[in-house]
Amino acid sequence: MTASTLASRSRHVLALMIAAGSVLACITPDALAQEGRRRRGGDQEAKPVQLSPEQTDQLTKIATDRKLNVDDLLSAAKTYMPSGRHDDYVLFSSGGQSGQVFAIGVPSMRLLRSISVFTPESWQGYGFAGEADRVIDSLKINGKVVAWGDTHHPALSETKGDYDGQFLFIGDKANSRIGVIDLRDWETKQVVKNPLTVSDHGGAFVTPNTEYVIEGGQYATVLGYGYAPIEEYKKSYRGMVTLWKFDRAKGRIDVANSFALELPPYWQDLADAGKNASDGFFFLNSFNAEMATGGIEKGNPPFEAGASKRDMDYLHIVDWRKAEAAFKAGKAKMINGFAVLSMETTAAEGILHLAPEPKSPHGVDVTPNGQFMVVAGKLDPHVTVYSIDRIKAAIASKKYSGTDDYGLPILDFDAVKEAQVELGLGPLHTQFDDKGYAYTSLFLDSAVARWTLGGEYDSLNPEPAWKLVHKTPVQYNIGHLCAAEGDSASPDGKYLISMSKWSVDRFLTTGPLLPQNFQLLDIGSTGTTMPVIYDMPIGVGEPHYCQMIKADKLQSWKVYPEVGWNPHTQSLDPNAPKKGQEGVVRDGSNVIINMTAIRSHFSPEHVEVNEGDHVTWRIVAAETAQDATHGFCIGGYNINLSLEPGEYTEFTFTADKPGTYPFYCTEFCSALHLEMMGYLHIKPKGTK
């Protein structure tokens, strides 16, 4: 073929491609989707699968070559997702010290998306919008940007104790913050900083109708960023738990209607809200009831020993409706601008009771019916089960074994205890299924224990109540665990995730820093059948806790509702430029750029400003097709946007370095994506 016949053919191709300014017009996502389903049979009816002798041979040959055994083939069949078939559950996992949230499909254990919360991330354009970036502003603490978080506990919003799929809250242990994610567009809308404490542990946990997001503290400090030497620990250091009021209509935490409880300087840990039988209460663990203050360098016992001396720590039982009433009645004092109910008030009003719990507990988990609270003391081989009926009765009859150093009443242990079940070494956290079983993580045993609940759950499984049934080994050292909707009022009993903290040899060595290991267990059967069916490396952070929601509960937007949508206000933005209104508006040294982006060009393509100008750049992605995302960046100016279909955004910068700057689309949007660019000219001072 000669160059000229080539040329005529390629003109034909180009004509196909550039149609009304929109490349890919010839290959719409809908058409692609239908084609994809047809190819892969995504919508096929369930009809019995049969293997011919040849197919069986093919399968066993692959297994033999790859050294798979029959269990492996069964596990593969339980977890494999063909192209275009969607997972049954979404696991929303904290990203640990990455500061992010990860969404993972179950049972395929594929990482579907990360969501930026406390750490700026450029793919999502989160924190890369120049000088007046609202994300960066929201991350400031005492005037300084703290651009990371230690995300610990995600909490899906709930209605009547069940996940409703609307919002996700996530706590930052390192800096005591809560992030609010809107699950319509999977973006972080708000970050609130707790003004009382430096760091926390327990946040976020929600009450059954998401009235409040509960954030428990951890390491005691002087509330409100005060100073006191370590010698004044008992006198001046305090714990706290904060009840953040959630405004569901606005999709934001309402800080003015939020308040905290002052607590003793025990290290509070996880919280769980009561539901059904225990609605109106929440439960909060603690450890270091010893009030040990460490100091290994001075010859003192280190915290690891000092905080583990006592036989009992304290379960904190909080009547949050009483607390709310006291707050509304003006009984709070202000610390660093935030309302706090003092220990005197919580004791006087009957808001807070303590109950002994065996030692150094890590998890308190409420059964789906709200009847029982399961506490796992990591230095005790048992789980201890409390009953809400016993707790209520003990409170009513003031069945106390005394008060603590701060005057808080301590309920009698034997009066509130329902049962203890010996499980093994290092029990931490418990989740539930629909068959009357509880599942507890055993850190030191490196196992998941299945055991039976009592009460109304007793009849659901073949074994007697309050008994260990089975332990499945996991690799290695499980922290939290998560069953399908397993901490809600109606667990599904299908899958369970072991959040194994050490992977050691499970995956290829990735240098000295290794991934964690999310192991998927099939808990669909009863008795001793509970196999590990998948290992997923987590090499993007160390997740702490996660929740697993039925995928069909999520009603996510496929594109923004209208072109010109501002994701921060969740409404059409009046500043969003419309097609035909693009251009540059100058007011002295303040310049506004109005730009549209559509496959495959920006308009305008030439932008000229003067050195020193203050530039506000407004961009609308004028796309309406799903997945037609554009990006926008200017090299050297730390600016990158993710412009999802319909999205409006703006960024600002000072044009302080003159030169000739290409800007371009950073998402591969079309065949002519590379041509989707333009030039920003920053004219040097003194240039004509």
Add this chain to the structure above:
Amino acid sequence: MTASTLASRSRHVLALMIAAGSVLACITPDALAQEGRRRRGGDQEAKPVQLSPEQTDQLTKIATDRKLNVDDLLSAAKTYMPSGRHDDYVLFSSGGQSGQVFAIGVPSMRLLRSISVFTPESWQGYGFAGEADRVIDSLKINGKVVAWGDTHHPALSETKGDYDGQFLFIGDKANSRIGVIDLRDWETKQVVKNPLTVSDHGGAFVTPNTEYVIEGGQYATVLGYGYAPIEEYKKSYRGMVTLWKFDRAKGRIDVANSFALELPPYWQDLADAGKNASDGFFFLNSFNAEMATGGIEKGNPPFEAGASKRDMDYLHIVDWRKAEAAFKAGKAKMINGFAVLSMETTAAEGILHLAPEPKSPHGVDVTPNGQFMVVAGKLDPHVTVYSIDRIKAAIASKKYSGTDDYGLPILDFDAVKEAQVELGLGPLHTQFDDKGYAYTSLFLDSAVARWTLGGEYDSLNPEPAWKLVHKTPVQYNIGHLCAAEGDSASPDGKYLISMSKWSVDRFLTTGPLLPQNFQLLDIGSTGTTMPVIYDMPIGVGEPHYCQMIKADKLQSWKVYPEVGWNPHTQSLDPNAPKKGQEGVVRDGSNVIINMTAIRSHFSPEHVEVNEGDHVTWRIVAAETAQDATHGFCIGGYNINLSLEPGEYTEFTFTADKPGTYPFYCTEFCSALHLEMMGYLHIKPKGTK
């Protein structure tokens, strides 16, 4: 059981756990690993797998319930990895606009780890070491931190044209930078900024023995951050390609011995180095040989049309040994402090020749034997194949069809062209296998084409040379593709990744921003058998290109070689505190903290400084067991470290906000991990 018998049992557990200060002493990783292998049969011999009738029933029942067909079962068996079994290949993928690199196991398609390069990331403690962070310093451009990158092309270091597993280079398109990763510890050691250009495209590509890392430019600009209005495009704007000298012994790019070639303001694109027959050359595409300057807002054709008008663009053929000789002979001029060979010099010295290439090419890929260069012009349905023998002959006999506007000789198209193969719409990139096939991505067809090579490859497969054999549809719109070692001198011919840019309906909707789709194809057979066997969502950035290396070529460290290791210098650090030397050293308002971290405590646990002190904090992770990583953070001070076994690091900050700050370990290191904490007291001015 009573509280007191509980107490005696729990004391027993604690005694087990705290042994010589090191929790987990009772459960060593090695023991765990052996146990894990035993459980799962990781080391088992290959013995024929057989399915009993009951097992077949079990399998087909699972398949029926999950609506899997027989092909799905075969694909599942080809990709599933049992716990503890390691993948055969590692895919090092650019992370696109996330600024990171992702390492993915093949065939399981599990994300093993991200590696931070251009974007700070807190899990890895990358860029969170306070005021004098070397990472943050390395990310400055013209004095300002540019804390993200658009990572495009990763390049594994090579020896004789094959991956040697030692280093990985990665380019930042947005800001024209190259990152250097040491694959012993999988950490970024260096970021170099190109002083000539704002952004690039082609970097990084290596010469066959990693003598140079090649970074091609893209959008023309005024070299050295100059300014010129768009009207002076032809006169003042230039392209460039930079040859970064790599010092393998130091593991660093040697900037002083690096240089660039000035190029016409065509938009240069991908590069590939010659090897074997074409050793000594590299090849660089370009598009926009039209030198279109856009300006849709002025009624001009937008770039997408203007840059697509001509029938031919130019393949740039560079004799890099001649270029090196000219540079060493002092023939370069300096632009913004960097050595540049002018177009006059490259023409006069015979360094650079152009050859026509059909239109708007995106990839140029050299066959494993170095004989052929395959160019895919995205607006032409063919790939065009050039031969190095023809190119050499044409250069020797000066078989020119003319010169371009800048005096560069253009080789005659028909003289250098070996073959053209019609494949379909939107061909972009090509990779190779061991069976004489080439594989080309077709963006608009949304398919991977398999076609036959000629010359010495002709006999390897059943089909005639230079023919399309098969197209496998992919979902959707493939950009780059990557076969196992498929761009090296000895491809493996096993797996191929389709880097599909749109996922649309392939996965659950994750809001308006969707993941990309890495699809795994089995290319182990010949002819028309080339199925997609796995879909992997990529929801952490939009990868651009990747390379797949045999896992056993990587010789990664499991822990750092000695306790006190500085990963930046890759040597023992003289400042690393030793056990027993912990403490606080004060010199006026400069304070040095010497700290060790070992399960499960820091030493010291109490650190007191004065408001306004300048603090240098030195920490050693005194661990030697694999995966025994600690973290370290101080809330509110934007500090988080990842302390891998043996690692030494330091951070600095000014103690400007007084208060009582808990610090704690941010990696779940042991059962007493929560107790691994201490207090930083920042004493307010005026406190006694």
